[in-house]
Amino acid sequence: MSPADIFKPWLMKIEQVTEEAPDVKTLRLVFADERQGSEFAFRTGQFGEYSVFGEGECTFCIASPPTRAGYIECTFRKAGRVTTALAGLEPGETIGFRGPYGNVFPIQDWENKNLLFVAGGIALPPMRSVIWNVLDLRDHYKDVTIVYGARTVADLVYKRELAEWAGRSDVKLITTVDPGGETPDWQGEVGFVPAVLDRIAPASRDTVAVVCGPPVMIKFTFPVLARLGFAPENIFTTLENRMKCGVGKCGRCNVGKHFVCKDGPVFTLAQLRNMPQEY
Amino acid sequence: METDKRSIEREALAKLVSQWLSQGKRVLAPKHSGDKVDFAWVTTLDEVSFGHVQTVQSPKAALFPRVDELFSFRSADGRVEISERDLGALPETVVFGLRPCDAAAFAVLKAIFNWDSPDSLFSARMARTTLVSVACSRDDEYCFCTSMGGGPGAVTGSDILLTDMGQGSFLAEIVSAKGREAAMAAGPLFGPATSAEKESRLARVDAVFAPDAVTAPMARLFDDTAFWEEQSRRCLGCGACAYVCPTCACFDIQDEGGVSGKRLRCWDSCGFGLFTLHTSGHNPRPLQSQRWRQRLMHKFAYMPERQGVLGCVGCGRCSRACPVDMNILEHLRAVAEARP
Numbered sequence: 105m106s107p108a109d110i111f112k113p114w115l116m117k118i119e120q121v122t123e124e125a126p127d128v129k130t131l132r133l134v135f136a137d138e139r140q141g142s143e144f145a146f147r148t149g150q151f152g153e154y155s156v157f158g159e160g161e162c163t164f165c166i167a168s169p170p171t172r173a174g175y176i177e178c179t180f181r182k183a184g185r186v187t188t189a190l191a192g193l194e195p196g197e198t199i200g201f202r203g204p205y206g207n208v209f210p211i212q213d214w215e216n217k218n219l220l221f222v223a224g225g226i227a228l229p230p231m232r233s234v235i236w237n238v239l240d241l242r243d244h245y246k247d248v249t250i251v252y253g254a255r256t257v258a259d260l261v262y263k264r265e266l267a268e269w270a271g272r273s274d275v276k277l278i279t280t281v282d283p284g285g286e287t288p289d290w291q292g293e294v295g296f297v298p299a300v301l302d303r304i305a306p307a308s309r310d311t312v313a314v315v316c317g318p319p320v321m322i323k324f325t326f327p328v329l330a331r332l333g334f335a336p337e338n339i340f341t342t343l344e345n346r347m348k349c350g351v352g353k354c355g356r357c358n359v360g361k362h363f364v365c366k367d368g369p370v371f372t373l374a375q376l377r378n379m380p381q382e383y
Numbered sequence: 384m385e386t387d388k389r390s391i392e393r394e395a396l397a398k399l400v401s402q403w404l405s406q407g408k409r410v411l412a413p414k415h416s417g418d419k420v421d422f423a424w425v426t427t428l429d430e431v432s433f434g435h436v437q438t439v440q441s442p443k444a445a446l447f448p449r450v451d452e453l454f455s456f457r458s459a460d461g462r463v464e465i466s467e468r469d470l471g472a473l474p475e476t477v478v479f480g481l482r483p484c485d486a487a488a489f490a491v492l493k494a495i496f497n498w499d500s501p502d503s504l505f506s507a508r509m510a511r512t513t514l515v516s517v518a519c520s521r522d523d524e525y526c527f528c529t530s531m532g533g534g535p536g537a538v539t540g541s542d543i544l545l546t547d548m549g550q551g552s553f554l555a556e557i558v559s560a561k562g563r564e565a566a567m568a569a570g571p572l573f574g575p576a577t578s579a580e581k582e583s584r585l586a587r588v589d590a591v592f593a594p595d596a597v598t599a600p601m602a603r604l605f606d607d608t609a610f611w612e613e614q615s616r617r618c619l620g621c622g623a624c625a626y627v628c629p630t631c632a633c634f635d636i637q638d639e640g641g642v643s644g645k646r647l648r649c650w651d652s653c654g655f656g657l658f659t660l661h662t663s664g665h666n667p668r669p670l671q672s673q674r675w676r677q678r679l680m681h682k683f684a685y686m687p688e689r690q691g692v693l694g695c696v697g698c699g700r701c702s703r704a705c706p707v708d709m710n711i712l713e714h715l716r717a718v719a720e721a722r723p
Contacts, residue, residue, distance in 0.1 A: 110500050111453040111636070111646065115463055156454045157463050158642040183662045198463045295507030319665055345667060346659050348636045352499045354651070356659050359667070359678075360605065361685040366499065380605050382667045 110351055113155055113200030114140055118193055119175060124261040125254075127182040128226065129191055130167065131365060134175050145204075146170055148231070148237040149370045152203025153350045156180055156189040161346045165230035165369070166204060172242035176201070177231040179261060192294050205350040209234045209340060211241075214312045222325055224297050224317030225254050228261050230321040230342045230369075231316045235269075242274060245380060249276040249306050253297040253321075256285035278304060298324035308333035314340045319383075326349060326373060336374035343369050343383045359383050385537055386556035387563070388576035397428035397544040402569065403477050407515075411445050412479040413438045423477075431480050433547065436523045437698060441629030442478045442485055446492060446508045451648045453504065458642035463566040470507035477565075477575035479515045484528045484696040486516045488629030494690040495632045503614065513565050516541040517553075522586035525699030527712050529590040533696055536585045546581040548604075554581050594693055596719040602684040604721055605676070614714055615675035617707040622652030624701035624711075630682070630694050633658075653677045679714065 120132035135141030147170055155161040162184070180189040193199065211234065219238060223231045238245050245379060250269060254260045269277045280293035280300045284306035293300045297317065313334050315325050324339060329339055345364045348354040357364040360380040370377070391399070403410055404426060412431040414423040420435040422442050454464045478485075493509060519526075519535035528534055538544045542562035546554040555573055557566050566573050604610060625631040635651040638644055649656060656673050660666045662667035666672050682694030696709075702710040 109454070109503050111504075111648070112465060112467060115465070146404070155638075155646075157458050157646075158638050158640070158644050161636055161646075187662075197461045198458070200463070200465075238424045247683075257589055318663065334391065346661055348651075352504065353496060353632070354635070355653060355681070356651075358681075360680070360684065361688055363689075382673075 111202070111349070113153070113161075113202045114144075115198050116176075118195050118197050118199065119195070121195055124179060124263070125190070125259050126177065128259075128261050129182070129232040130177050130179040130262075131190065131193070131199075132168075132177050133199070133201060134311070141174065144176075146176070147204070147208040148234045149209040150204035150206050150222070151230075151350070151369060152176075152178075152201050152205060153347075154186075154190070154194070155200035155202075156186055157198075157200060159189040160186045161200070161202075161348070162186040162190075163350065165233065165342065166345070167229035167232050169233050169236035169240060171237055179232070180228050181224075202350060203228075206363055207236075207367065209314065209370055211237060214348045215244045216246060216310075218307070218309075218311040219245055219249070220306050220311055220313040221248075221250045222301060222313060222315045222317070223250075223252045224321040225259060226261065227316035227318065227321075227344075228252055231314060232262060234314060239275070246310070247276065248274065251278045251280070251301055251304070253280040253282070253295075253300065254285070254291075255282050257281055257287045257290055259285070273343060293371060296324070298328050299320050301325060302328045302331075305332060308335075308338075312340065313339050314378050316342055329373075336377060337372050340370060341373070341376070343371060345383055386544070389555040389557060389566065389573040390548075390576050391508075391553050391573050393428070393544070393553070395574075396553065399569050400428045400431075400479070401571050402572075406475070406568075408475040408477050410477045410479055411442055413481075425479075429529045433480065433517065434521070436519070436521050436526070437482060437700065437703070439700070439704065440627050441488060441698065441700060442481050443488065443492060443629050443632070445476055445478050445512060445651075446489065446495075446505055447632055448695045449650050451637070453646045453648050455645045456643065457699050463644040468504060470503060473507055473511055476508070476512045477515060480511060480517045481514060482519055482698065483537040483539075483541065483544065484531075484533050484698040485518055485629050486514050486544075486569075487515065487533050487537065487696045488540070488698070490540050491630040491686075491692050491694060491696065492632055493655035494686070494692045495630075498690045513542050513561050514540065515545065515562075515565070518544060518581065518584070519586045519588075520547055520584055522588045523699070525702040525710065525712070526586070526697065527591060527699060528697035529588045530592050530611070530712075530715075531693060531695050532594055533600050535588055536581055536583075546584055548577070548579055548581070548584055552577075554579070563669070591593065591716065592719050597715050598687050598693070599682050600721055601680060601690075601718055604678065604718060607721070608672070610717075610721060611672040611676040614717060615672040617709055618654070618671050619707055620654045620671050620674065620676050621655065621706065622654045622702045623706065624678070624709075625652035625654060626631065626650060626702040627704045629696060629698055629700070653681065679718070683715070683718070
């Protein structure tokens with residue numbers, strides 16, 4: 105399926121550019137070669153290497169769900185050389201994509217369970233793929249709860265989708281912003297994600313938790329989940345170590361003997377407890 | 384390992400080098416450069432150094448160049464065209480005069496590049512490269528091949544291994560199918576082997592420990608912060624050890640040349656702080672002690688478990704190159720003696 109040369113990207117046409125938050129954009133990408141596009145398959149949780157030719161490559165998850173065929177999306181914050189170049193591109197322009205790489209969220213194993221998604225800031229994108237994936241298969245899952253926080257109201261990404269989830273009777277959405285990040289008309293919670301999670305205290309029975317966020321959020325969220333009774337094997341996260349190759353060779357994403365690019369990016373807390381703190 | 388033994392005289396060897404060149408092959412061999420010996424492209428046997436202990440750099444660049452073009456691209460009007468490397472056009476190469484440890488190191492590189500999805504550029508170069516090694520008649524305080532499962536006359540990894548038997552005569556052990564092909568092509572330049580044994584001609588490198596003595600405790604030492612701080616205190620993070628190492632293969636990927644340019648693979652090192660630095664500013668390995676631990680753990684714990692090979696061949700180059708005299712043998716001895 106992938107090109108013979110593991111470093112040769114597919115050419116992708118930018119179909120749509122969405123401004124999500126200050127300096128945060130989502131690109132919808134379609135395969136320049138339709139046949140490649142029709143053969144392409146991925147599963148939720150996987151990532152890719154996206155490139156602007158002449159600037160280089162960078163690593164993002166695939167932020168769209170596999171249930172929406174025909175395109176993939178990535179969401180990124182403008183920060184370095186490649187993301188600055190990506191942020192300057194318009195629909196119709198061409199970028200490179202290699203992937204899909206890495207393991208997946210085992211959503212088949214989660215059928216008939218409640219799902220709790222906890223995300224912070226720019227870490228909603230990897231979770232957006234799995235959220236839409238389960239919402240597109242809504243009958244297979246029980247209660248779906250999403251707790252999402254950002255520094256300020258402006259920093260919340262996917263605002264249209266948050267509004268859509270808030271309006272659904274089969275989704276419970278709690279949004280929060282850090283103290284001081286609220287606007288006068290802010291209707292959501294105010295407080296850090298772990299504190300808000302502690303306050304709403306979702307039940308852990310028959311529930312799988314998925315947590316994505318900055319390291320400090322993850323660090324304070326795990327103990328809250330433990331207090332709520334979540335077993336470590338029912339808590340999933342996705343690691344974001346720096347990568348170059350995506351295929352287990354370049355040597356930098358490892359956490360001890362584990363390659364985040366091959367054995368991850370998805371790990372359970374039970375797995376992380378047996379791994380060194382190198383993420 | 385049973386090898387097909389032949390002999391070759393120095394004059395015939397000189398002809399063999401000329402023959403390779405006339406067949407369009409490139410010959411990479413140790414050559415004097417100032418007071419050092421390093422690998423260089425040679426055109427005659429006279430340029431080749433035999434008496435040295437070890438070259439400054441390893442010959443890994445023959446298969447894994449310091450800067451390597453993965454592909455090139457042209458962009459115009461929002462369209463991009465990618466031109467792949469013509470793997471069939473890669474030159475045939477003979478690496479000549481490498482030491483048995485360096486020949487063994489190519490198998491380690493192969494494991495790194497091909498353990499999962501095969502790396503076509505590396506593999507194509509490997510298929511076009513013949514390794515004609517020369518056994519070691521001298522060693523120095525930095526050599527420890529025998530502690531890593533190798534030896535000054537070890538044949539593993541070489542296609543042909545030569546041993547200087549004195550008076551301009553070499554024992555030639557034909558080790559691999561590629562070696563047999565090379566010997567066949569050389570025809571009468573190789574003669575029948577004499578009855579002389581090579582052992583007396585080899586350097587004597589005593590094993591300090593068995594590989595297991597290092598790999599077994601290594602995996603348990605990860606959390607011993609004080610140990611790694613002590614071990615890495617002098618480390619400058621310069622990356623010299625990784626650059627001269629025959630098995631270090633960590634790399635970066637960079638674009639060069641603007642919108643119509645090249646995507647390059649470049650050598651990198653786990654000793655650099657930038658190696659693992661996240662865009663957010665977070666760094667999983669912010670301390671030099673953690674980076675030194677990574678270097679040793681990668682070679683002696685992770686690779687044996689994940690790729691089934693030891694990531695070190697005991698060539699001693701990192702110790703010779705280190706500007707602050709960190710001798711890896713001493714660090715490995717400390718690991719072997721540690722009681723975590």
